[in-house]
Amino acid sequence: MIPSIEWTDDNKVKMIDQTLLPHELKFLIFEDYRDVAVSIKVMNIRGAPAIGVAAAMGMALATIEYKFLPIEKFLKSMDEAAHLIKSTRPTASNLFWAVDRMWKIIASTNEMPPVISELVVEEAKIMAQEDINVNKSIGKNGADLLEDGDTVLTHCNAGSLATVQYGTALAPIRTAIEQGKDIRVIADETRPRLQGAQLTAYECHYDKIPVKVISDTSSGLMMMLGKIDKVIVGTDRVTSDAVFNKIGTYLVALAAKDNKIPFYVAAPSSTLSLNETIGDVTIEQRDSREVSDVLGKVQIVPDGVECLNYAFDITPFRLLTGIITEHGVFTQEELIKKYKEY
Numbered sequence: 001m002i003p004s005i006e007w008t009d010d011n012k013v014k015m016i017d018q019t020l021l022p023h024e025l026k027f028l029i030f031e032d033y034r035d036v037a038v039s040i041k042v043m044n045i046r047g048a049p050a051i052g053v054a055a056a057m058g059m060a061l062a063t064i065e066y067k068f069l070p071i072e073k074f075l076k077s078m079d080e081a082a083h084l085i086k087s088t089r090p091t092a093s094n095l096f097w098a099v100d101r102m103w104k105i106i107a108s109t110n111e112m113p114p115v116i117s118e119l120v121v122e123e124a125k126i127m128a129q130e131d132i133n134v135n136k137s138i139g140k141n142g143a144d145l146l147e148d149g150d151t152v153l154t155h156c157n158a159g160s161l162a163t164v165q166y167g168t169a170l171a172p173i174r175t176a177i178e179q180g181k182d183i184r185v186i187a188d189e190t191r192p193r194l195q196g197a198q199l200t201a202y203e204c205h206y207d208k209i210p211v212k213v214i215s216d217t218s219s220g221l222m223m224m225l226g227k228i229d230k231v232i233v234g235t236d237r238v239t240s241d242a243v244f245n246k247i248g249t250y251l252v253a254l255a256a257k258d259n260k261i262p263f264y265v266a267a268p269s270s271t272l273s274l275n276e277t278i279g280d281v282t283i284e285q286r287d288s289r290e291v292s293d294v295l296g297k298v299q300i301v302p303d304g305v306e307c308l309n310y311a312f313d314i315t316p317f318r319l320l321t322g323i324i325t326e327h328g329v330f331t332q333e334e335l336i337k338k339y340k341e342y
C-alpha cells in the first residue's frame, strides 16, 4: 500500500481520504493544523498509529504558522493547538503520546520559534518513518506465530491504512506471506463504520493478500466450523489490565477463547499506557447516526428510536494469548515487566 499519510517537500500534510475507500483513492492536502484536527475527528484518517502521526504533523504545521511570533505568544498558540488536536478523539493513546512528544521538543530547547519549528517538523518526519520500522518488527515477531496454511481473522482495520504503512495486525500476515507462507485473511465487516469491509478488504485486495469478508455476527460460527486458525487485532490503548480496541473486539475474543483459538493483539509500544487501568480511559461515543443510518445514507431504525454508538470496547488480558510488539511477543506479566519504565 502507498503511505496513508506523508509530510510533503513543500511542508504540507498529505493523507488518503479513507472515508472514500474502497470506491475512490483520493488524497487530501492540508497546510492548516485545524484542518488536520478535523480530518482526525471525521475519520479521513483513523487507526491509532496513523492518528498519532497526523497529530504530530498537525503540531508541525502549527509551528510553521506561529514561528514568527514572539516566544511567549508562540508557546501560548502552540498550547492551544495541542489542546485542539488532543480533543479530536479520546481513546487512542498514540494521539496524546504524539502531541506530548512534539511538546517535549518545544519545551526542552532555548531556541527561538523558527528553529523550534524546524526541530518539530523533523521530529514529525522521524515519527512517520519510525512507525513503518516498528510495524515491520511487529511483522517479524508475529510471523513466527503463523503457520503455512493459516486463516487469520482480523477485526476493524489495523493494516497499512491505520498506520503510515504496513500495519500492525496485518504486519505478521504481510511478513509471513513475504516468507512464502500461504496465509488467508478473514475480515469481519466491523459495523458501524465498516473498517473491515471497506478498508481491510481494500488494502488486502490491493496488495493481493487473499481476503474474504464476513458479517460481524459470523465469526463465532466460523471458529466453531474450524475455518479460523488464529485471530490478530490491533489496539488503540493497552492499559495494565486490558486492551481497548474497536467495538466488537471483546466478543471476538470471547468466541476465540471458547473455541481455543489463539487471540493476539498487535501493539506498537506507542499504544502502551501501562500506568493506567480500565477506569482511566474514555471510550469514545460517536454520533448515533453512524448506527441508525447505514453509511449515512439509509436509515434502518424507526424514527424516534435512540441508538448508542460506543466506538471501542475492553478486552481483558485473560482472553489474550499474547501481545505482539516491536520487541517480541508477551503475556500480560511479561509486558508489564518489560515496559514498566516506558
Ligand code: MRU
Pocket: 046, 047, 048, 049, 092, 155, 156, 157, 158, 159, 162, 163, 167, 168, 169, 195, 233, 234, 235, 236, 245, 246, 247, 311
Ligand atoms: O475508529 P478507528 O477506525 O480509528 O479504530 C481503529 C481501530 O480500532 C484499530 O484496530 C486500532 O486503532 C489499531 S490500528 C493499528
